[in-house]
Amino acid sequence: MPAKSLEQVRNLCMRRGFVFPGSAAYGGVASFWDYGPLGVELLNNVKKAWWQDAVYARDDMDGLDAAVLMSRKVWQHSGHEATFNDPLVDNKKTKKRYRLDHLLEAQTHEVRAALYEATGSEDVVGLVHALMGQPGNAPMQLHSAQVIDPANGEQGDWTEPRQFNLMFQSHVGPVSAAQGTDEEKAARVYLRPETAQGIFMNFAHVQRSLARKVPFGIAQIGKAFRNEITPGNFIFRTREFEQMEIEFFIKPPQFVAEGEKNDEQWHEEWVQQRYRWWLRYATPPSAGNVEMEETESRFRKRAQAADELAHYAKATTDIEYLFPGALGWGEIEGVANRTDFDLSAHSKDVPEEDLKRLKLEVNKDSNEKFDYFDPDAKARYIPWVIEPSAGATRALLTFLCEAYHEELVKEPTKQEIDQIRSDAAMIRKNAEKKVKEARKDIEAGKEPKHQPDKVEAFLAQLEDVVARLPASLDEVLLALDHEGAQNLEPVKKFRPPTEKFMEDCTRTVLRLHPALAPIKLAVFPLKKNKPEIVELAKSIKQKFQKHFRTVYDDSAGIGRLYRRQDEIGTPYCITVDFESLEDGTVTVRERDTMAQERVAIDDLHDYLLPRLEL
RNA sequence: GCGGGUGUAGCUCAGUGGUAGAGCAUCACGUUGCCAACGUGAUGGUCGUGGGUUCGAGUCCCAUCACCCGCUCCA
Numbered sequence: 310m311p312a313k314s315l316e317q318v319r320n321l322c323m324r325r326g327f328v329f330p331g332s333a334a335y336g337g338v339a340s341f342w343d344y345g346p347l348g349v350e351l352l353n354n355v356k357k358a359w360w361q362d363a364v365y366a367r368d369d370m371d372g373l374d375a376a377v378l379m380s381r382k383v384w385q386h387s388g389h390e391a392t393f394n395d396p397l398v399d400n401k402k403t404k405k406r407y408r409l410d411h412l413l414e415a416q417t418h419e420v421r422a423a424l425y426e427a428t429g430s431e432d433v434v435g436l437v438h439a440l441m442g443q444p445g446n447a448p449m450q451l452h453s454a455q456v457i458d459p460a461n462g463e464q465g466d467w468t469e470p471r472q473f474n475l476m477f478q479s480h481v482g483p484v485s486a487a488q489g490t491d492e493e494k495a496a497r498v499y500l501r502p503e504t505a506q507g508i509f510m511n512f513a514h515v516q517r518s519l520a521r522k523v524p525f526g527i528a529q530i531g532k533a534f535r536n537e538i539t540p541g542n543f544i545f546r547t548r549e550f551e552q553m554e555i556e557f558f559i560k561p562p563q564f565v566a567e568g569e570k571n572d573e574q575w576h577e578e579w580v581q582q583r584y585r586w587w588l589r590y591a592t593p594p595s596a597g598n599v600e601m602e603e604t605e606s607r608f609r610k611r612a613q614a615a616d617e618l619a620h621y622a623k624a625t626t627d628i629e630y631l632f633p634g635a636l637g638w639g640e641i642e643g644v645a646n647r648t649d650f651d652l653s654a655h656s657k658d659v660p661e662e663d664l665k666r667l668k669l670e671v672n673k674d675s676n677e678k679f680d681y682f683d684p685d686a687k688a689r690y691i692p693w694v695i696e697p698s699a700g701a702t703r704a705l706l707t708f709l710c711e712a713y714h715e716e717l718v719k720e721p722t723k724q725e726i727d728q729i730r731s732d733a734a735m736i737r738k739n740a741e742k743k744v745k746e747a748r749k750d751i752e753a754g755k756e757p758k759h760q761p762d763k764v765e766a767f768l769a770q771l772e773d774v775v776a777r778l779p780a781s782l783d784e785v786l787l788a789l790d791h792e793g794a795q796n797l798e799p800v801k802k803f804r805p806p807t808e809k810f811m812e813d814c815t816r817t818v819l820r821l822h823p824a825l826a827p828i829k830l831a832v833f834p835l836k837k838n839k840p841e842i843v844e845l846a847k848s849i850k851q852k853f854q855k856h857f858r859t860v861y862d863d864s865a866g867i868g869r870l871y872r873r874q875d876e877i878g879t880p881y882c883i884t885v886d887f888e889s890l891e892d893g894t895v896t897v898r899e900r901d902t903m904a905q906e907r908v909a910i911d912d913l914h915d916y917l918l919p920r921l922e923l
Numbered sequence: 924g925c926g927g928g929u930g931u932a933g934c935u936c937a938g939u940g941g942u943a944g945a946g947c948a949u950c951a952c953g954u955u956g957c958c959a960a961c962g963u964g965a966u967g968g969u970c971g972u973g974g975g976u977u978c979g980a981g982u983c984c985c986a987u988c989a990c991c992c993g994c995u996c997c998a
Contacts, residue, residue, distance in 0.1 A: 315991095316991080319990095319991095320934080320935085323934085324933085324934060324948095330989080330990080333989090335988090336971065336972065336987095336988050336989055337971095337988075337989045337990075338988090338989080339988090339989070339990085397924085397995085399924060399925055399994090400925090405925095405994065405995085406924080406925085406994060406995065407995070408995070411995080468924070468925075469924090471924070475996085503998085533998080535996090535997090535998095537996070537997090538924080538995095538996065539924095539994080539996065541990090541991080541992090542991090543990095543991095545998095546996080546997075546998090550998065551998085552998055553998085554998085617997095619997090627997090627998095634992095635991095635992065635993085639997095640997060640998065641998070642998070643997075643998065698998060699998060700997095700998030701998080702998080703998055704998090718958080718959090792927090792928075792992080795928080795929095801936085801937070802937095804935085804936075804937095805935085805936070805937080805945080805946065808935065808936085808946085808947090809946070809947085812947080812959070813959075815959095816958085816959075833957095835956060835957065836955080836956065837955095838955095839956095864949095865959085866955070866957095866958090866959080866960060867955095867956090867957050867958065868957075868958035868959055868960080869958085869959045869960085870957095870958090870959095871957080871958050871959085872958070872959045873959085875958095875959095884957060886956070886957075887956070896957065898957080898958085903958070905957075905958095
């Protein structure tokens, strides 16, 4: 079974050096994370596996690394400056949040009329402008016009509308001018909210310099930045993240010849290719058929509904992963059919009918027309584009969650199981008393110490877990993390011995695909105060560290050394013992099966390389 | 941004106004012959931060920051 909660993965990440909170010494800063020694290895391996599949394995793909900062005009014509910039307003009563323009449009004619009169504006756009233009007044005006919350049909208690510009701003060169002045705007740049636009800017460069024929694609891996309104879920949604994006340029439908793939078929092909990639790297070689099916059941393809589609897309299929706990299904990649929207948006001299079809304005800023002469079709056109866009940092989280296993390695005795049962019974008895007290307090109008519903929900979960013992052993501690378990005395008493017990009889193992594993090989001496063994072990480590990440460790007993490597997903460990000194063989131990095999030191390279799938 | 929760040693947590603790981890010495061994000793905390109440605050109050759980985002 993979991780049961994001918390488990978070803990492991921070303890073992995958991910650390950013700027921690200063109390941290929301939504920014640093990748530690193991995290950077894993992330690099994820990117390498993607590049391998997206670029090297194909005849029709090339790489690119465009600048993070681009002309502000890129974002004006791509549509981001307009659509990534929404004034939002909250209803304090219902906790609902609305885009101000959407909220206003949902009001009755009378309500809007009152607002028009109060602000002297004539339409919703003007109204939004007016409300944003007078800080402090808006809540009062929304109140006196009796603006309704569509969620419940009642008048809302509205906050100040706030601007959420999803793009981070900076300036090129020294600027002292105030925000919004011409001087400031002229120097303004945005940190890219997607890497895609850098590819579009280079479509013609790549096509010409490599004499590429459509269909062909460009791949890019890089950081992107979005000032998200609601970051969270560890590294799932962060304000700085890394994307792995492909723009695959194809013929527009009207030029597709008999027997060639059209845009919908190319879209489908990329969905399939990308989906297979996710499954391949989510599955370790040790997985059997049952396990492979289980893994597959946690990945799905989902076509976006028409109202979900972004302004540029004709169709988008998301690839989603079932993350543990509350996060649930989350998007890890979107494969979009962006038509000729982007290249047209950045082109001059686009025919009027195309502008109309794409809902674009004439581009007077661009010096370029991103079109292409197709020698087969004998026609000049602006290509369509299929965009498979994956999150590299989300991929890291996905593979960690899927690889995380807590395995039972020592069968607990009946006595130990009974102990847990009786402890749980004690917790139940005490908690039921607390529930009664809380109910009494509520009746008497007093503030209860516990929330009866939550405590009962906790008890139900605990009972379920206990009933399924010993199979559910790994869920016992999770149950104790339940909201309703807070401040229950017996729970606090119960936790430490249970934690200790769990540690004794389980091992944590990251069953990562070997190509992703941050460390490929660990070498141990069986006995660290025998100099010959230590020396031999170190020399083996030195031999392999030139080829892939290899570590040496002698700081604990052999069992503990194995466990430490299991926890970070190292696929193979080598132990040098007394026999090694005599016959030149060592023990190779595999991570998932814990199987051991005797291999001659001279054969190690040939033994390991195919197994590591490098 | 709003509501709820949390913040004490590197990690997991205990500590309900009166001398800051445990387990694990780390380091040293001894022991240890293949799956989280053991003994002895040591290091490590201005209790998230800043104010306040008090003779006295980890504990009570206020503010602030971060994280977790929930609300139109989307890699």
